[in-house]
Amino acid sequence: MGSRLMHLIIARQVAEKIEIFDRPRFLLGGIAPDAVHGRELKTKSHYYEGSVEDGTRRVNFENFIQKYRGEMRDSFTLGYVVHLVADDVWMTDIYFKKDMKHRIDADPSVLEKWHSDFRKLNSMLIDLFDCAGLERELAAADFPDTLIEEIEINNLREFTEETLGDFQSTKLFSGKDLEIYSVEEITAYIKSAADQAIRVCGSLGIKERQRSGRIGH
Numbered sequence: 146m147g148s149r150l151m152h153l154i155i156a157r158q159v160a161e162k163i164e165i166f167d168r169p170r171f172l173l174g175g176i177a178p179d180a181v182h183g184r185e186l187k188t189k190s191h192y193y194e195g196s197v198e199d200g201t202r203r204v205n206f207e208n209f210i211q212k213y214r215g216e217m218r219d220s221f222t223l224g225y226v227v228h229l230v231a232d233d234v235w236m237t238d239i240y241f242k243k244d245m246k247h248r249i250d251a252d253p254s255v256l257e258k259w260h261s262d263f264r265k266l267n268s269m270l271i272d273l274f275d276c277a278g279l280e281r282e283l284a285a286a287d288f289p290d291t292l293i294e295e296i297e298i299n300n301l302r303e304f305t306e307e308t309l310g311d312f313q314s315t316k317l318f319s320g321k322d323l324e325i326y327s328v329e330e331i332t333a334y335i336k337s338a339a340d341q342a343i344r345v346c347g348s349l350g351i352k353e354r355q356r357s358g359r360i361g362h
Contacts, residue, residue: 146191146232146240148263149308151335152176153283154274155231156224157337164352167220169286172279174224177296178232180304191232192293195244200343208351213293217349221289230345231338239332243325258324265318267311269328280312321323 147155156175157168165171178190187193191208194200206229216222240246240293249255283305292298320328347353 159342169282170325171220171224173286174221187352196200227342230342236339262323262325264289267314
């Protein structure tokens with residue numbers, strides 16, 4: 146799935162296009178599904194269905210929407226939806242297209258290279274998408290008094306601190322340093338995921354902003 150920083154950038158691009166009551170809270174929801182430990186809990190928090198073995202794995206964000214239908218106006222819950230939509234796009238546009246399951250099975254070092262690319266991409270994405278304000282917004286987020294049942298508050302606090310740490314990447318990399326992904330591939334994914342999430346939010350009755358700012362700034 147996409148990295149923490151990718152999810153934040155996607156959430157901000159969505160927030161630039163639709164009416165969000167509390168942007169920091171929306172960003173917090175945008176990383177929340179990953180604030181779990183273990184495969185079983187991640188499967189639950191991401192509403193996974195199907196199998197990576199046969200290419201049927203998907204994120205059933207519709208089931209999440211149905212479960213929390215009455216809370217879709219809450220910025221945190223809506224941000225959670227955006228994360229799920231983005232991960233579903235990752236499965237179709239990146240994971241399966243690049244045949245990642247079979248590549249990892251054949252060479253387990255591919256998974257470490259995947260994560261290494263994510264770390265290298267952090268500095269590049271921070272520069273490409275001018276993320277200084279994004280860090281401040283996430284740091285200003287108030288944690289909800291109650292969470293959806295899939296996420297524990299202490300895990301979310303810890304995960305948020307880890308996410309803020311991603312902004313401290315000082316070593317500079319270029320596309321030549323990447324081993325699995327390309328910068329163009331990831332920026333195209335971010336745009337596709339944001340566009341799809343905006344469509345899903347629109348289907349939930351969330352209005353588009355009357356005056357949108359510049360995406361990524």
